[in-house]
Amino acid sequence: MTRRSSDTTSPSASARAGTADAVRAGSSGRTGGAGARDGVSVDLAISGMTCASCAGRVERKLGKLDGVSATVNYATERARVEAPAGTDLATLLAAVESAGYTATEHRPEVVEEEDTLAPLRRRTLVSVALAVPVVALAMVPALQFSAWQWVSLALALPVVLWGGWPFHRAAAVNLRHGAATMDTLVSVGTLAALLWSLYALVLGTAGQIGMTHGFVWLAGDADGSGAIYLEAAAGVTAFVLVGRYLEGRSKRSAGAALRALLESGAKDVAVRREVDGTVREVRVPVEELAVGEHFVVRPGEKVAADGVVVDGSSAVDVSALTGEPVPAEVGPGDEVAGGGVNAGGRLVVRAEKVGADTQLAQTAALVERAQEGKADVQRLADRVSSIFVPVVVGLAVAVLGFWLGAGAGWATALTAAVAVLIIACPCALGLATPTALMVGTGRGASMGIVVRGPEVLEQTRRVDVVVLDKTGTVTTGRMSLADVAPAPGQDAGEVLRLAGALEAASEHPIARAITAAAQEAAAQEGLPDVTGFASRDGLGVEGSVEGRAVVVGRPRLLAERGLAVDALDAARAEAEASGRTVVAVGWDGAVRGLLVVADTLKPTSADAVRQLRALGLRPLLVTGDHEAAARAVAAEVGVEEVVAGVLPAGKVDVVRRLQEQGHVVAVVGDGVNDAAALAQADLGLAIGTGTDVAVEASDLTLVRGDLRSAADAVRLSRATLRTIRGNLRWAFAYNVAAIPLAAAGVLTPMVAGAAMALSSVFVVTNSLRLRRFRSRSGAV
Known part of the structure; x- marks a missing residue:
């Protein structure tokens, strides 16, 4: 696909x-x-x-x-x-x-704080309080005092008419539109039980003072005009209300992760603005913060928007956004994300993205969109539900006719028909997929895994090959000093110190890597000053350090300056064979050593590859880098198959070729050059620290930038899909097994109502188990 x-x-x-x-x-x-x-x-x-x-x-x-x-x-x-x-x-x-x-x-950025379940809770509590004595009197003959049946009627009437009013009102609306839903089943069932009971009390023998009767479990035990079903009418109403209230609470719990994400943003911010000719801190609502403004984040405060630190240093806790348990150290020039909590010193940040453009808002939007969608399995359930209720109504009428035709009497026939109506409510079927999807995507968001849509879950089950980009995905994408090879008789520390001093004046990534290593090694003394600095495009740099004419760059540049590198050919060949970059250093007419620079391998990449293999996925490293560097990285992380030296179009060809061979392919990447492959793949996973283009082309976004999150994402997606399928199996099996039992007269309406309510609660509770899903990458 x-x-x-x-x-x-x-x-x-x-x-x-x-x-x-x-x-x-x-x-x-x-x-x-x-x-x-x-x-x-x-x-x-x-x-x-x-x-x-x-x-x-x-x-x-x-x-x-x-x-x-x-x-x-x-x-x-x-x-x-x-x-x-x-x-x-x-x-x-x-x-x-x-x-x-x-x-x-619907406005997703507005978090509803009012208790929307309060009216339902009140209606449920009152109905349960009134229904309990009605059920108790019907089930325990010893409690049946004189005129107990009339007291039961007085208690049951408000339960069925007031407590069940939402069902009756919805059923009437549906009838007006020529449709039938679950409310139709509950309303018809409870009203039928109530009307039959009124008939038996007023026109039959059930209203006689002093009359008692035992509780019946089977429709066939019903006792003609002396049978009343007030306990069924009141009990079913109360059970359905309890089930709906528990369902509502569970649905709120299922969406708790998204609400927490939306609420994790700052509500106000201290902005540095010019007031009366002087710059002051003004606290304003976060909505008034504009791009380019500087705002202050004190210890314990939340970062109000995505931006760049311009002053101060601190540790910022971004666990709400990425799931990363360890706060990130930031200083001038570092990026910070809105919603992070400042755990250390005072920061001054320049706002780059505000409001709905922040990473927090974008993540919340993606999570919500995934929860709104439907997987194919849910579409099947919806098609079944759309025809299920009319079929059940027809079946209930047929059951009524069958029992009457068999000479069982109105009481028995009505009991079986009402039980069919009640037991067949397709609540569990409708809740099976969306509740699991809500919990799964919410849990993923808290771990820094953003799922774009429910169809993604179905794709993860089928994936068998995962294509990994190298730079920025398996490696950090940042150069670092891997080794110093001094010439015979030279000091490695001195080679690094002088080279680092000279490279400090350059902005090249390799120069920054050498300078960073030199500064770390000379933390106390510092690096010496440079004079006469000159850059040779594509070759290197040269200048005077402590009175020495230092040259740092490709061996070719040193050769042009008459500095031969023959004595270090073995070290050079070894480094280049492993795919690393060699920088030669020389001064005073001689080569003093080699600096070996390489892209840094992410410390978690090897573990990530092991986890992907454990999930049955075949890893493949595809990169635009040269063969030696690619194979060196692949060997370190445990990937056996490598395709190197490919352009972006070549990556797409690799993915397409695998698909033509019958494989379902996932691609993990972070850069613009990965976007086409991510879009071509059956499942695209974008490293969230990469480019916006890559993220937009993907199905899953790994906010943390940790490759192990890819394995977590696959595991979570599969767990969510297993839960969905388990819920649907339960829902279908429940209706398939329960309806024949009710039609056969094995269940009374009250027992059917309890079973129906419990089936919905079971499905939602089973979905909530996904909240206990644990990451293997250290995410909270």
Whole structure:
């Protein structure tokens, strides 16, 4: 499967907010994310959905609008809508309302703090308090005092009519629109049990004072006109309310990681601004911070925006963003990310990215987008749910007719039919995928792994080859001094000291590596001054250090100055054979030594390769570097297959060739030159410390820059997919096994209600186990 990078681009929070404005204004152009070609995208918050069938209805309603497509997620209660340019937001909202639900524009950057579960909690507590004595009186004959059945009626009426009002109201709305959902099943079932009980009490023998009857577990044990089902009506209502409340709490827990991510940003910031002719610190809301302004971060405060340190040094805790447990040391010139906590000294930072453009906001936007999407397995569940409820209603009518035809009587027939209605509610089916996806992507975000969409999870299961870029992925991408080879009779420290002093005046990456090593070695004395400095493009540098004419550069430059390097040919050949860069140093007419410089291997890369192999993946190193350097790095990390000296187009060819051979290929890279390969791959993993182009072309972003996170990402994705499949197996098996039992008269409505509620709670609880997923790369 090939993908275009434009199809995998996800917008920032600000882009999505701008989308809604574009919808209102009817502007043209593409403002949304994937799939919004020649149109706009908008996120809607949907209220009133109670099951996957509701989500399907909203999708179909929106889909009937000209050029509009929508993906509705029941668990997150959100809809992702793609519409033609010029579509009015009010039109989309009206379409949702015409389906019987309410909708508003969803703003991800606004964290809801009010307790949205409070009304449901109150309704649940009251219903349970009233239903418990009704159930107890029905189940324990010894508690049945004179006129107990009328007391049960008085207690059950508010439970069924007030406690179950949300079900009845939704069922009426659905009926008006010619549809049926889970609410239809609950409403019809509980009202049928209540009406039968009223009939038995008023017109039958059940209302006689002093009458008692035992609790029945089987529909076949029902006792004609003397049987009442108040405990079923009240008990089912209470059980469903309890299940829905626990489901709501679990869904809030599932989204806790995203909320924590959104809340981890600073709320205000101390900005350095000119006031009355003097520069002062002014504390303002973080929304007022502008790009280019300098702001102050004191110990314990959060970094308000992405920026560059201009003054001060400290350790910044970025665990909320990357999962890295050890604070990063920063100083002037270092980049810091918004949301990090200053754990040390005072910092002055120049804002580079603010608001929705920060790395924190971008990460939150990507996580939310992944939670809104649907995997193929969820689409299958949605298709089943969309036809499931009408089929169940028809089945309940058939069961009623069967029992009546068999001469069992109205009580037995009604009990079996109501049990079928209650047990068949497809709640667990609708929750199976989105809850696991919410927890999995949220846990990934807390570990510094950002999943772009649910389809990514399905791809990780099939991947068998992982292509690794070298520079910046397996290595740090920064040159460092690997060795000093002094000429016979020369001191290695002196060679490094004089070379480092001269290279300090150069900005070349190799020069910086030599200077850094020399400064570290001469930390107390410092490096001497240089006069007469001159740079020879592509060859090296020369100048006077402590009265000596020092030359540092390629052996060719020293040869031009009459300094022969023959005496060090063996050391030079050995270094170049291992793919390292050789810099010659000479002064006073003689070569004094060689400096060996190499790209630094990340200390975790070898462990990462071992972990990838343990997951059944075949690693392959593909790089534009020359053969010797590539094979040297590959040998150090344990990769046996190497393709070196390839251009970006060559990397794409390598990936395509592997795909043609039947392999499912993952690519891990960080640079612009990796973007095309990341897009071509079946699964693209971008090192988050790399370029924006690489990140945009990928499916997974590894924020920490640790290659071991790639193995963590694969493990987490597979664990999430296993949980989804386990949830779906349970949901399908539950309905397949339970409906025949109810139809056969094995279950009473109250037992069916309890089983239905517990199945939903089981699915959500099983998904929450993903919160215990642990990284093997040191992420928190």
